[in-house]
Amino acid sequence: MTTNEAPSRFSKVPRHVAIIMDGNGRWAQERGLPRMAGHRAGTENLRTIIRAIAKLGIEYLTLYAFSTENWSRPKTEIAGLMHILSEVIDREIEELHAEGARLIHIGHLDGLSSTLQNKVRAAIELTRHNQRINIVLAFNYGGRDEIIHAIKRMLVERVNPDDVDETLVSHYMFTAEIPDPDLVIRTSGEQRTSNFLTWQTVYSEWIFPKVYWPDFNEEELQKAVDEYARRDRRFGGLKEA
Ligand code: IPE
Ligand code: IPE
Ligand code: MG
Numbered sequence: 001m002t003t004n005e006a007p008s009r010f011s012k013v014p015r016h017v018a019i020i021m022d023g024n025g026r027w028a029q030e031r032g033l034p035r036m037a038g039h040r041a042g043t044e045n046l047r048t049i050i051r052a053i054a055k056l057g058i059e060y061l062t063l064y065a066f067s068t069e070n071w072s073r074p075k076t077e078i079a080g081l082m083h084i085l086s087e088v089i090d091r092e093i094e095e096l097h098a099e100g101a102r103l104i105h106i107g108h109l110d111g112l113s114s115t116l117q118n119k120v121r122a123a124i125e126l127t128r129h130n131q132r133i134n135i136v137l138a139f140n141y142g143g144r145d146e147i148i149h150a151i152k153r154m155l156v157e158r159v160n161p162d163d164v165d166e167t168l169v170s171h172y173m174f175t176a177e178i179p180d181p182d183l184v185i186r187t188s189g190e191q192r193t194s195n196f197l198t199w200q201t202v203y204s205e206w207i208f209p210k211v212y213w214p215d216f217n218e219e220e221l222q223k224a225v226d227e228y229a230r231r232d233r234r235f236g237g238l239k240e241a
Contacts, residue, residue, distance in 0.1 A: 012229040014182035016060035017053060018136075018204070020196055023188025023212030036080045041214035043088050050101065052218045054133040056225060060178060061135050064196050068107075068142030085139060086116055093123045100132030106174035107141030136178060143198025146174055175200055183228045185221075187213045205231045 021042060028038030046063075053061045066081055096103070103124050109117045120137075150172035159168070170176065180200045186192075189210045193201070207224045209216065232239070 009235070010233060013057055014205075014225065014228055015058065016062070016179050016181045016183075017058050017225075018062035018064070018181035018184045018197060018201070019049075019216075020064045020184070020186035020194065021213040021216075022186055022190055022194075024214060026188065027212035027214045035077060038212075038214060039081060039084055043084060045214065045217060046088065047092065047095075048218055049216070049221060050096070050133070050135065051099075052221050054099070054101070059134060060181075061133060062106075062138055062178075062181060062197070063135065064138045064141065064194075066107075066139045066141070067195055068140060068145045069195060071111075082112065082116055086119060089119050089123050093126065096135070097127050097130065100130045102127045102130040102132075102134045104134055104136045104178070106136055106138050106146070106178075108145070109140070111140050134178070136175075138196070141174070142195045143193070144195060147199060149174075169199070173199055180204065183207065183224065185209065185216075185224050187211055187216050187220075203233070203235055205233065 024038035024042040025035040026038070027041060028035050031037075050061060065085065070081070071078065093103070103120075103126075105120055105124060109120060112120070120139075150169060153172050154164070154169075175197070180202075181197060181204045184196070184201055184204045184206045186206070186208050189208060191206075191208050197204075205228050207227055209220055209224060211220055
């Protein structure tokens with residue numbers, strides 16, 4: 001059964017919010033700090049945002065933390081980002097677990113050190129039965145990569161071409177069990193997808209707050225959710241009289 005046809009399709013409260021956490025580097029540069037200081041600052045607000053999301057009754061929060069293209073950054077920055085992921089898991093996982101958060105990963109864990117892979121897997125395992133909120137970590141994730149991965153699996157499994165439809169393709173995505181995002185927020189003012197949830201966001205509402213990610217707080221989240229509630233989602237149809 002697909003979860004893509006969420007009953008809340010026209011609800012004013014999004015069921016799934018996805019965030020492209022952008023602008024850490026510029027946040028730091030504007031303060032005369034190294035880019036890593038921005039990445040670190042960009043983890044300080046996570047707890048507040050996750051709590052606020054759960055309080056709003058939003059069931060899924062996806063966080064885009066590292067794209068397949070981010071491997072083209074300097075080695076030191078990549079190493080720093082890996083280190084930060086490790087630190088955040090160490091610092092937050094027990095509390096998130098206690099608060100009923102389930103961690104899910106989308107993308108490829110290979111490419112990460114085996115220690116980090118094990119840490120992510122252990123966090124997923126620890127929280128797998130939690131139901132209050134689902135935190136979907138997009139790390140080493142790319143939308144096109146996901147589609148290629150899905151096509152390869154379908155070919156390997158010799159899927160009958162007559163069976164290929166949107167529901168089936170959705171099942172081959174990393175997000176098989178996750179409803180499509182209702183709202184995508186990209187901070188920092190950039191207005192592009194940067195390879196985020198290519199298949200899943202065709203009818204998502206997109207909001208582009210100007211603030212850099214470390215400055216994104218509960219008030220900014222509320223503004224985005226309010227703006228979402230004012231949007232008129234039509235899914236290609238016409239409004240009923
Ligand atoms: C987002 O911040 C975090 C990652 C992409 C990992 P950036 O590092 O892209 O910050 P800017 O866009 O350079 O300001
Ligand atoms: C997108 O931001 C990826 C993440 C936030 C993880 P980037 O900063 O990498 O994207 P571009 O390069 O500006 O498109
Ligand atoms: Mg950026």
